[in-house]
Amino acid sequence: MDKLFIPILLGTTRPKRESFKAAKLIEKIGRSIDTIEVQLVDPGDYNFPFDGNDPENKDPRYSALTQRADGFFIVTPEYNHSFPGTLKRMLDSELRNYVHKPVAFAGVSNGIFGGARAIESLVHTVREMGMVVTFSDVYFPQIQNTFDEKGELLDQGYIKRIERAYAELIWMAKALKYGRDNLGGPYHS
Numbered sequence: 347m348d349k350l351f352i353p354i355l356l357g358t359t360r361p362k363r364e365s366f367k368a369a370k371l372i373e374k375i376g377r378s379i380d381t382i383e384v385q386l387v388d389p390g391d392y393n394f395p396f397d398g399n400d401p402e403n404k405d406p407r408y409s410a411l412t413q414r415a416d417g418f419f420i421v422t423p424e425y426n427h428s429f430p431g432t433l434k435r436m437l438d439s440e441l442r443n444y445v446h447k448p449v450a451f452a453g454v455s456n457g458i459f460g461g462a463r464a465i466e467s468l469v470h471t472v473r474e475m476g477m478v479v480t481f482s483d484v485y486f487p488q489i490q491n492t493f494d495e496k497g498e499l500l501d502q503g504y505i506k507r508i509e510r511a512y513a514e515l516i517w518m519a520k521a522l523k524y525g526r527d528n529l530g531g532p533y534h535s
């Protein structure tokens with residue numbers, strides 16, 4: 347079986363974003379799993395000039411990677427008890443490419459809730475896009491205390507938590523890929 351392709355979507359372009367460290371860790375652990383290929387997607391490297399999914403708001407590289415994706419790992423900081431507008435704009439730029447694909451979440455905050463409210467508010471959005479949510483979220487509370495000044499992880503417990511999230515995402519990705527490839531229906535020819 348080919349490797350499953352899992353883009354890791356980072357939710358913010360904020361210049362001093364701490365969530366980048368969480369996304370890099372998730373990318374690193376993803377690279378150690380030999381059944382998947384991961385790619386960190388930094389919205390700052392893509393171009394979504396408008397809201398919506400009109401052709402003018404599509405970045406062909408994002409279109410291609412979402413089409414190829416077998417699942418997604420979204421890493422979102424919490425901004426005012428929700429997820430950043432950048433993430434919404436990026437997600438909104440596509441439609442059919444998400445249907446019947448699973449998504450895992452990591453939330454990031456400098457407070458104690460680890461982005462839980464950002465994840466909760468994302469569930470409604472990704473459901474409308476046809477994605478299937480996993481239930482092993484990874485929470486990064488107090489992200490400013492999670493890595494040292496060299497960017498090294500201070501609490502090794504995150505590794506197991508991230509591996510658990512991947513394990514469920516991979517299970518779902520396999521099941522849904524089987525469905526997309528074999529069960530037909532209006533979204534998969």
Ligand SMILES: Cc1cc2nc3c(=O)[nH]c(=O)nc-3n(C[C@H](O)[C@H](O)[C@H](O)COP(=O)(O)O)c2cc1C
Nearest residue numbers: 360362363364365423424425426427454455456457
């Ligand atoms: C516009 C904005 C709103 C924020 N709102 C919240 C919030 O509602 N809850 C929270 O725990 N942290 C909030 N924070 C702090 C983030 O948790 C903090 O920036 C953290 O480092 C993760 O985001 P980052 O990747 O931007 O660094 C907010 C930060 C910004 C920039």
